[in-house]
Amino acid sequence: MENRKKQIIDLAIKLVQQKGYVGFSYDDISKQLGVTKASIHYHFEKKEDLGVAITERIAKSFLQNFLLIKKDASVSVEEKLKKFIQVQAERFACTEICPISSLQTDFNSLPDVVQKKIEEVSRLELSIMKDLIAEAQTKGILNDTDDIHSVAVTILSSIKGALLYRRVLGDDILTGVISQINLILRKS
Amino acid sequence: MENRKKQIIDLAIKLVQQKGYVGFSYDDISKQLGVTKASIHYHFEKKEDLGVAITERIAKSFLQNFLLIKKDASVSVEEKLKKFIQVQAERFACTEICPISSLQTDFNSLPDVVQKKIEEVSRLELSIMKDLIAEAQTKGILNDTDDIHSVAVTILSSIKGALLYRRVLGDDILTGVISQINLILRKS
DNA sequence: GTCTATATCAAGATAGAC
DNA sequence: GTCTATCTTGATATAGAC
Numbered sequence: 459m460e461n462r463k464k465q466i467i468d469l470a471i472k473l474v475q476q477k478g479y480v481g482f483s484y485d486d487i488s489k490q491l492g493v494t495k496a497s498i499h500y501h502f503e504k505k506e507d508l509g510v511a512i513t514e515r516i517a518k519s520f521l522q523n524f525l526l527i528k529k530d531a532s533v534s535v536e537e538k539l540k541k542f543i544q545v546q547a548e549r550f551a552c553t554e555i556c557p558i559s560s561l562q563t564d565f566n567s568l569p570d571v572v573q574k575k576i577e578e579v580s581r582l583e584l585s586i587m588k589d590l591i592a593e594a595q596t597k598g599i600l601n602d603t604d605d606i607h608s609v610a611v612t613i614l615s616s617i618k619g620a621l622l623y624r625r626v627l628g629d630d631i632l633t634g635v636i637s638q639i640n641l642i643l644r645k646s
Numbered sequence: 647m648e649n650r651k652k653q654i655i656d657l658a659i660k661l662v663q664q665k666g667y668v669g670f671s672y673d674d675i676s677k678q679l680g681v682t683k684a685s686i687h688y689h690f691e692k693k694e695d696l697g698v699a700i701t702e703r704i705a706k707s708f709l710q711n712f713l714l715i716k717k718d719a720s721v722s723v724e725e726k727l728k729k730f731i732q733v734q735a736e737r738f739a740c741t742e743i744c745p746i747s748s749l750q751t752d753f754n755s756l757p758d759v760v761q762k763k764i765e766e767v768s769r770l771e772l773s774i775m776k777d778l779i780a781e782a783q784t785k786g787i788l789n790d791t792d793d794i795h796s797v798a799v800t801i802l803s804s805i806k807g808a809l810l811y812r813r814v815l816g817d818d819i820l821t822g823v824i825s826q827i828n829l830i831l832r833k834s
Numbered sequence: 835g836t837c838t839a840t841a842t843c844a845a846g847a848t849a850g851a852c
Numbered sequence: 853g854t855c856t857a858t859c860t861t862g863a864t865a866t867a868g869a870c
Contacts, residue, residue, distance in 0.1 A: 480669045481752065483863060499864085559807070563747070563748055564669065564751075577814050601829070611818075611822040611826075612804050612826040616807055619803030620803040626768045634795050639800070642826075683845090684854070691847080692846080693847095
């Protein structure tokens with residue numbers, strides 16, 4: 459069944475967030491799903507294939523998330539931006555980091571195809587953040603001195619970095635970053 | 647010779663930056679140093695021991711770096727802060743990330759002793775950043791609405807996150823973050 | 835589609851010679 | 853302090869039965 463395939467991918471993403479691409483194994487997956495390693499290999503012959511599936515799912519759910527917020531006409535553009543940032547920051551459990559960050563860290567150990575996928579997803583993430591900021595920018599939410607690229611990369615980078623620190627030092631880090639981001643967006 | 651020991655630690659840190667703690671092996675080290683694996687095991691019986699040595703060296707060089715800047719009476723506190731941030735961001739090659747970030751990502755796979763060390767180093771890093779900002783704060787470099795903790799964690803997180811993106815997308819990311827940090831610090 | 839069994843390989847680690 | 857040799861374990865991967 460194709461449901462098992464989905465189940466494997468979902469679990470694999472969790473494992474990437476917890477242990478990294480290099481750190482997780484087919485054994486981890488098979489044990490948690492109560493099947494054998496060979497069974498996982500049936501669905502994804504090589505780890506590389508699973509790696510590609512992982513990145514594709516990440517991109518897909520990221521994009522869905524964005525479109526959902528983007529199309530919602532009931533909230534202002536400022537609210538959309540803040541909501542998107544909130545969701546990005548809070549969709550993970552306290553000891554989980556962003557799967558994209560995890561794969562960026564393991565970048566040099568990834569198979570070529572997965573490297574290319576990660577590059578794509580990273581670009582996608584950045585362009586989506588820029589799109590939201592550009593829309594809010596027309597409403598004068600930013601300083602004239604701020605430029606869209608700098609603000610976008612800083613918001614993304616600081617959230618991702620904060621998730622790394624949070625894993626080790628606890629929740630204070632992320633809340634500090636969120637409140638600072640809100641300051642950046644508030645003054646105009 | 648104790649020089650070999652130092653050589654191993656230095657190389658191990660580079661490898662952590664490039665491939666992560668889980669991803670690098672005694673084989674990598676031995677090959678690059680032109681000795682056997684057994685020889686590396688003589689200096690660091692277990693990988694765990696090397697892990698501890700790595701984190702201790704990271705903390706030491708970080709602290710030295712800080713004290714060097716801190717004690718320098720020839721520059722203003724604002725300049726000290728900016729210089730420290732600059733150094734943090736630019737001490738690595740373009741495809742290398744911060745070794746602390748790398749170890750934070752692999753946190754769940756680290757031996758207990760190394761986990762504790764990483765926690766220490768992370769705290770140290772944060773407290774040093776706060777110290778510098780607090781000193782600059784007295785000079786009115788920050789808004790009243792900014793608080794030291796938020797600014798400190800945002801600066802650190804955004805630099806670390808930017809290094810992850812830079813590895814994949816190139817230098818634009820880091821320069822964008824640096825210029826945005828300077829904006830945060832400039833308005834008062 | 836899932837299983838058992840097994841091949842292959844790399845990694846961490848140890849024993850003992852030089 | 854470095855070597856050769858070897859052990860153990862865990863991981864990716866494949867073959868073939870059910």
